[in-house]
Structure formats: structure tokens, C-alpha cells
Amino acid sequence: MSLAMAVLDQVGEVLSREGSPMLLEIHLSVGVLSGIDKDALQFGISLALENSPYKTADVFITEEPLIISCRKCQNQSQLSELNLCCLHCDSTDVSTLSGRDLRIQFLKVS
């Protein structure tokens, strides 16, 4: 399923449950490690909206930062570069807390 379709399907489900209000804005966050290009997604969703009941809705996409947690020193680091290494102790034994997901943050409706 294309991601644009997935976004609109999820939006449609939510709106249906909320009494089908008019959709004004869709706010998304895209993780830096999600593999998703913001511009391409923006274009895909805009195109999908044209063929939907929500063609007047605006789409806003923000980038979700890459935040890791170090298993060695227990600290968290927000990385500006894609180098999965703890900024506090240089350990590479880390887990990713955020930065991989594509989320619908919120909808603005009337």
C-alpha cells in the first residue's frame, strides 16, 4: 500500500469516527531514518488529496529527530549526523528511540 494512500485511509477512518468534520490540515512527522523523502511524500499526498473528498486540506510535514539511548551509560543523545554513536561515551551499543517513524501528529478540522 503506498504511504500516501495509507495516510489518507487512516485520516478517513479517524474523520468517520469523529462525525465527519471538514478536514482543514493534516500534520505529519517523518523520521530522519524512516526512509521517506518529505518532498516526495508531500507530492504523493497532494496528488492523492486531489482525488479525495479532502482536496482543500493542507499538508504539513515536520522532521522527527533521531534520538538514541545508550545501553552503556544510559544517556540519550539527539544526533544531527547519521552516526549511531552515543554523544556522551562514544559507545555504539545504542537503541533508537525516535527517528524511524511516519506519524500523523494531528488533524485540524472544523
Added chain:
Amino acid sequence: MCGTCGCNKPEHSSEAAHSHDEHHHHHGDVSHEHHQHEHSGDTRLINLELDILAHNNAHAAENREWLNKRGVVAINIMSSPGSGKTTLLEKTLSKIGDKYKTAVIVGDQKTDLDAKRLQMSGCNVVQIETGELCHLDAAKVGAYFDKVVSNETKLLIIENIGNLICPASFDLGEHKRVTLLSVTEGEDKPLKYPAMFSRSDVVLLTKSDLLPHLDYSIEVCQERIHSLTPQAEVIVLSSSSGSNFDLWLDYLSRLVEEGSHTSSR
């Protein structure tokens, strides 16, 4: 257009969306959504923090559970087009096909050429033609499990569509992710496609027989891979010459023998 790279036309069933003069709120029974409403004049915000890939991930979890119950280990093989996935698999199946009952699901946008090549091994192979979609997803792959996995199957290999971008986002229910990168593609691809490589359990640097003809540093490429996925196993090999191919086969054997059923993510 696929939402990420422009490869599929969206089809969306129409839904009536009409405004209400009164606020009618009712909350659906979805455990992963948080509905908070804020009101400002005639507009309101519906806070969701909803994971778009939740549906796919749920299907992937079901796939993984299905495989675990049957003692089948699954690997998802990804790469750009032409990195040598099918050639690697041809050789792999010829070497281990008799030792471990292996099934293969092949994804391509068009044709069943790869499946026909791999069927020569005698293994159960099925082709998924995705049309305009540039990636496999969990629901699509899971629908083929019954067709290709038998009671004796120990290893399921999923050959994904040649694409270093979109497949990275879609968990198929595999136990391990294997990414191929041929030495002819250069050392910078891990940095250019971090989503793919950061999720890889194994990276195979293929076509190593061509190294004498290239200005290429294995060390630089490995360093870049490990900057994204420190724990990944990197194997430099050649399917055509057989160089280090035994290391890849050893990895597969360990995987099957250990029955690695824990998700790597």
C-alpha cells in the same frame, strides 16, 4: 504515485465529509490512538500520534508468529536493481537446497523471470508481481505463505524488489534483513540510503571479483555501514568466483540451526 518515490497511482474510495454545526465526538476502539480535542472557535485539533505503518507492522507481527509456530526462519533480501540478489540466491539454493528445505518468495514489479531462474533449483518458488508498487508489504507477502511453505520448510527467503528506498520501511515479518551492495555501486551508498542500511542485520558486498578493476575501499564502506548499524555482519563475497561464499552459507546455516525467531528490530 507511491507516497515515497512515485511509482503507484493512488486509488481512494470516496467518503462523504461534511461539517456539523454541533460537535459530535465519539472515540473509536483503537488501542494505539490517543484522541485529544482542543477547541478554538470553529476549528479543533484531533491529536493522534498515529503510526502510519501500524497496519503493516501488525500484519508483519502476524507473519512472524505464523513462521515461528512452524519453525521457519525468514530472511528479507534487499538491494538496488542489479546488485546480484537472484544470482546469489541461485548459488545459495544450489548449495543448501538439499540440506535445508527452502522456500522462496520473489517480488518484482513485472515478469516472473527471477522466479523461473530460481525454480530450476527445485525449491518451492512463487513470484509476486506488484505492478506499480515498488516494495513488498507484509499483507501481500503473508498471503503467499500457504502457497510456498510446507511442513518441512526450514528457511523462507523473500527476495524483495530492487530498490534501496521504499522496502526499508516495510517490515514483512522476517527474522533477519540482508542487504546487498555490489562493489560497483561505490562506498557512499550506505550514507545515501541510511534507512535501508541502518535496519540491516547483514550486508553482503557483492561482485568482489571486480575489485581489481575498481577504485574502491572495503574498509571505508564497512566503516560507513557500521556507523549506521554497528552490529551488522558484513561479508565481502562473489557469487561468480565463489570467494567467501562459504561465509554466507555458514551464516544461513547458523540461522537455521539456531532457529533464530527473535525479531532483530
